Amino acid sequence: MARPRTPLLSRERIVAAALRLIDEEGLDALSTRRLASELSVSGPSLYNHFATKDELLDAVVDSVIGEVDLSMFGTAGAAGAGGGSWPEALRDWARSYRAALAAHPNIVPVLAQGPGRRPNALRLADAVFGHLVESGWPRGQATRIGALMRYFVTGSALASFAAGFPADAEVYDAADYPHLGEAHRLAGHRGTVDEGAFETGLEALLDGLALRYARLAERP
Amino acid sequence: MARPRTPLLSRERIVAAALRLIDEEGLDALSTRRLASELSVSGPSLYNHFATKDELLDAVVDSVIGEVDLSMFGTAGAAGAGGGSWPEALRDWARSYRAALAAHPNIVPVLAQGPGRRPNALRLADAVFGHLVESGWPRGQATRIGALMRYFVTGSALASFAAGFPADAEVYDAADYPHLGEAHRLAGHRGTVDEGAFETGLEALLDGLALRYARLAERP
DNA sequence: ACCTGAACACCGTTCAAGT
DNA sequence: ACCTGAACACCGTTCAAGT
Numbered sequence: 001m002a003r004p005r006t007p008l009l010s011r012e013r014i015v016a017a018a019l020r021l022i023d024e025e026g027l028d029a030l031s032t033r034r035l036a037s038e039l040s041v042s043g044p045s046l047y048n049h050f051a052t053k054d055e056l057l058d059a060v061v062d063s064v065i066g067e068v069d070l071s072m073f074g075t076a077g078a079a080g081a082g083g084g085s086w087p088e089a090l091r092d093w094a095r096s097y098r099a100a101l102a103a104h105p106n107i108v109p110v111l112a113q114g115p116g117r118r119p120n121a122l123r124l125a126d127a128v129f130g131h132l133v134e135s136g137w138p139r140g141q142a143t144r145i146g147a148l149m150r151y152f153v154t155g156s157a158l159a160s161f162a163a164g165f166p167a168d169a170e171v172y173d174a175a176d177y178p179h180l181g182e183a184h185r186l187a188g189h190r191g192t193v194d195e196g197a198f199e200t201g202l203e204a205l206l207d208g209l210a211l212r213y214a215r216l217a218e219r220p
Numbered sequence: 221m222a223r224p225r226t227p228l229l230s231r232e233r234i235v236a237a238a239l240r241l242i243d244e245e246g247l248d249a250l251s252t253r254r255l256a257s258e259l260s261v262s263g264p265s266l267y268n269h270f271a272t273k274d275e276l277l278d279a280v281v282d283s284v285i286g287e288v289d290l291s292m293f294g295t296a297g298a299a300g301a302g303g304g305s306w307p308e309a310l311r312d313w314a315r316s317y318r319a320a321l322a323a324h325p326n327i328v329p330v331l332a333q334g335p336g337r338r339p340n341a342l343r344l345a346d347a348v349f350g351h352l353v354e355s356g357w358p359r360g361q362a363t364r365i366g367a368l369m370r371y372f373v374t375g376s377a378l379a380s381f382a383a384g385f386p387a388d389a390e391v392y393d394a395a396d397y398p399h400l401g402e403a404h405r406l407a408g409h410r411g412t413v414d415e416g417a418f419e420t421g422l423e424a425l426l427d428g429l430a431l432r433y434a435r436l437a438e439r440p
Numbered sequence: 441a442c443c444t445g446a447a448c449a450c451c452g453t454t455c456a457a458g459t
Numbered sequence: 460a461c462c463t464g465a466a467c468a469c470c471g472t473t474c475a476a477g478t
Binding site for chain 2: 459
């Protein structure tokens with residue numbers, strides 16, 4: 001065929017197909033040849049749009065991060081110098097962040113490596129840090145809070161806790177696991193267990209941070 | 221050579237070499253052929269000791285989890301029915317857990333998939349859950365705490381937050397990132413930033429959980 | 441500019457053959 | 460039981476060739 005009059009591929013089409021493949025069959029299923037065949041082109045065609053597979057993966061990752069809502073950070077100034085609204089903003093953002101990642105768990109290991117040079121990831125880091133500083137957090141603490149929130153959210157989106165326990169009851173028969181007698185039932189409640197753990201952890205973190213925020217005011 | 225009088229390989233030797241390769245060159249560098257050559261044998265030899273590469277990876281993962289200290293959970297009964305010692309136990313365990321994982325960050329994505337049938341991972345889950353229940357936490361909440369602690373620890377060990385920001389100052393020139401002007405310096409303080417974020421998050425989580433534990437007693 | 445087939449140096453895994 | 464080389468169906472990437 002050689003060059004068609006209207007291109008068969010675009011970065012957007014490639015990224016969308018790659019994400020679908022990763023979601024449905026895992027990160028290992030994404031090969032350039034497999035992806036190309038999914039798009040009805042030959043393997044090397046992809047190299048007209050991305051220099052390497054890593055560059056393609058970067059684009060997939062940034063498209064996922066682009067789904068995270070950052071609008072709650074837009075009006076930090078409106079809360080006044082008190083900045084009392086940061087816990088609500090952090091809560092809303094964490095939920096949106098987790099939802100975006102948990103929709104594509106197979107790509108979380110890649111994304112968790114950090115923002116790199118990906119624009120949406122940098123915008124996210126900028127928004128969180130900026131909001132915390134404008135809310136009165138010292139810059140060093142704002143950095144740590146951005147980091148620890150990412151730890152918690154990526155950890156919770158990386159894999160289901162409940163689904164990590166085999167549903168096969170015999171696994172837990174060994175005398176070594178005296179307290180795991182009911183663990184084979186976890187996988188069946190996968191959604192509620194993981195959701196409950198995330199919400200409990202999020203509220204505990206925010207409570208703990210609020211205690212520290214109050215201490216900032218006491219000793220200025 | 222065929223069969224030597226004394227075996228060239230053992231599961232232990234293979235696991236140790238695989239972990240070294242993963243630590244030094246990343247998960248992608250672990251191929252059966254490369255690993256075999258590292259051990260001075262031919263590729264297929266490994267299949268006399270592990271059925272598949274996945275089974276080998278499982279053994280590597282469990283060897284890492286085996287390094288986590290669980291001794292702080294051994295004497296829950298000694299604290300009495302009050303169980304006031306669970307925050308200290310959880311803190312010590314989380315630090316040991318993170319240290320074991322952070323020593324081998326490249327394998328954390330595999331390990332974060334859950335315990336599966338790996339004995340050390342199941343022992344760990346059993347010890348945490350058992351201690352929390354014996355400390356007075358209802359079983360459902362104990363499950364969630366085990367989950368959320370794993371979220372936080374795996375997230376913090378998966379990758380350095382600070383190192384995720386390029387040290388190249390030009391990255392942050394774009395007007396899109398008004399608050400990241402100093403972000404290029406993060407990578408230089410990698411250790412302290414990540415350590416500080418982990419400790420801050422851990423203490424915040426424990427404080428938040430202590431608030432909930434106190435509420436258990438109020439409304440029995 | 442954008443696609444193709446051929447080619448290179450890799451993969452995980454199977455299997456018959458050797459001791 | 461435990462190692463080998465040969466083989467199969469895959470990889471990511473390069474490159475000359477086509478329009």
